[in-house]
Amino acid sequence: MPKIEVNEKLFFNLLGTRYDYATLEYRLESGKAELDEKPDTSLPEDQRVIKIELNDTNRPDLWSTAGIARCLRVHNGGKLTDYSSFMSTDKKTQDFGNRVVNVDKGLKDIRPYMAAFVISGKPIDEPMLLDIIQTQEKLCWNFGRKRRSISMGVYRSANITWPVNYKAVDPDKTSFVPLACEEKMTCRQILSEHPKGKEYGWILKDEKMFPLLVDAKNEVMSMAPIINSATLGAVQVGDKDLMVEMTGTDMPSLLLAVNIVACDFADAGYTILPVQVNHPYDTGFGKSIVTPFYFQKPISTTIGAINKLLGSDLSEKESVAALAKMDVKAEVSGGKIIVTPPAYRNDFLHEVDVIEDIMMGNELNSFPPEKPHDFTIGRLSAVTTFSRKAKSLMVGLGYQEMIFNYLGSKRDFIDKMNISGEKVIEIANPMSENYQFVRPSIIASLLGAEAVSGNAVYPHKIFEIGKIAYLDSSENTGTKTVQSLGFLTSTSDANFNSAASEVATILHFLDNEYIVSESNDPRFIPGRQANILKKQKDGSQKVIGIFGEVHPQVLENWAVTMPCFAGEVDIEELMN
Secondary structure, rough: OOOEEEEEEHHHHHOOOOEEEEEEHHHHHHOOOEEEOOOOOOOOHHEEEEEEOOOOOOOOOOHHHHHHHHHHHHHHHOOOOOOOOEEEEEOOOOOOOOOOEOOOHHHHHOEEEEEEEEOOOOOHHHHHHHEEEEOOOOOHHHHHOOOEEEEEEEHHHHHHHOOOEEEEOOOOOOEOOOOOOOOOEEHHHHHHHHHHHHHHHHHOOOOEEEEEEEOOOEEEEEOOEEEEEOOOOOOOOOOOEEEEEEOOOOHHHHHHHHHHHHHHHOOOOOOEEEEEOOOOOOOOOEEEEOOOEEEOOOOHHHHHHHHHOOOOOOOOHHHHHHHHHHOOEEEHHHHHEEEEEOOOOOOOOOHHHHHHHHHHHHOHOOOOOOOEEEEEEOOOOOOHHHHHHHHHHHOOOEEEEOOOOOOOOHHHHHHHOOOOOOEEEEOOOOOOOHHEEOOOOOOOHHHHHHHOOOOOOEEEEEEEEEEEEEEEEOOOOEEEEEEEEHHHHHHHOHHHHHHHHHHHHHHHHHOOOOEEEEEEEEEEOEEEEEEEEEEEOOOEEEEEEEEEEEOHHHHHHHOOOOOEEEEEEEHHHHHO
């Protein structure tokens, strides 16, 4: 879970009041957060650091001092925030003056999107500068997938000559002085020689052209998403006017991140000046867009749904008041409670999310605990009982049971498995690329385990019985989840005949008759793989599994050096 460090003086100034640490710990519950570590009270207030752990990865707006302070302030009776003075919408575009960024069409397939704004007002002090750096790190590392989908740069606005150009350049012919250096380096050199280039160079290393941000005088501002320049990008304590820009590959996430940072600066007392960004291609929100930009859609629920889910007896007025404590504007119309999400939040995906905010707004201790009224007896489900039988059989055949995560990356579930990914379920709002997809098969998980088992004595025989899910238009939800048995054997003489023998043994002892047919799965070697078919009640044959010798390319993708055979079968179909 994300952890943030907040300067005590800055935090309580933004909060508008001061709490003792016991009260602070209690109030943090409204943001699904907890006090991770109290500061050293022997230090002066402006040097104390409070460490806070956030327990909700769906709320990146809380990953900053201003964000968590806003949450606690409004929840404790503060006024709802209003950022309309600088937030553009479809119907209203803010005045951007001469502040314009032009995006090069050559970036469309590299790093296509940009958003920006300028802050003006009081000089940046040290606690604020440290908080800017922390916000940049938390947003871009966690929410921005290690800068892959979102990166952030901050520059001295007073030294920038508008318009700014975001363009694609030849990395071997373009050079500038990067931050923390004194000599010029080519963009390509930065990837191999600069500390930040070594850390984030993987994002650009395979690109023929690199993104570069320059002003109208061609003064380099940064090479996104790697490093700022040592001139315009070297922000220091005392700087007054700053430009904040974000580049990335996902426009909705980019706009949300820009809104979060802009709202944080506004809460800290700075004036936000919008910037117009002109893209030569569509962003999903138009080509020219003035940012910060409000793009959230209203969502509604009913008092009946609220009280049913919470087991409460709230009125519509009480529900609206509870939402206000979460800085969420709501109104009652036509028997529905219509919610307008704040500009810095994009986590209202379903009416249940609205109901959760009503619960948090009322505080958990307002719901008295109740004992269950119904008497029930627990028992194992039929699929669990059958799965346990199958596990015992697999162990008897010499296999070792494994347990894996159901979520993973595109790299593991699609790219390394040589599949198209057309039926793989993608998470709409993932916090990390490592948990972006739902696994469509257990075999990828087994190969991941085998990839790190090269030093263990062969043969390796591993299996897992667990859930897989994939897109299925015939289902009401559009997806299907099944209990699956996956197995893998890695040994020098792994072959199709051995795999067929294992399948025959497994299905025999699970009391199932089957036949095989030719298959053409890219995960396996052509001609050395087969579908498992089972006869249905209507006489038809249904594919319930597959087995075969794992394709050499798949083994190479996983860096597995020993031949393998693998198979997978639908446990639920074996029960019928």
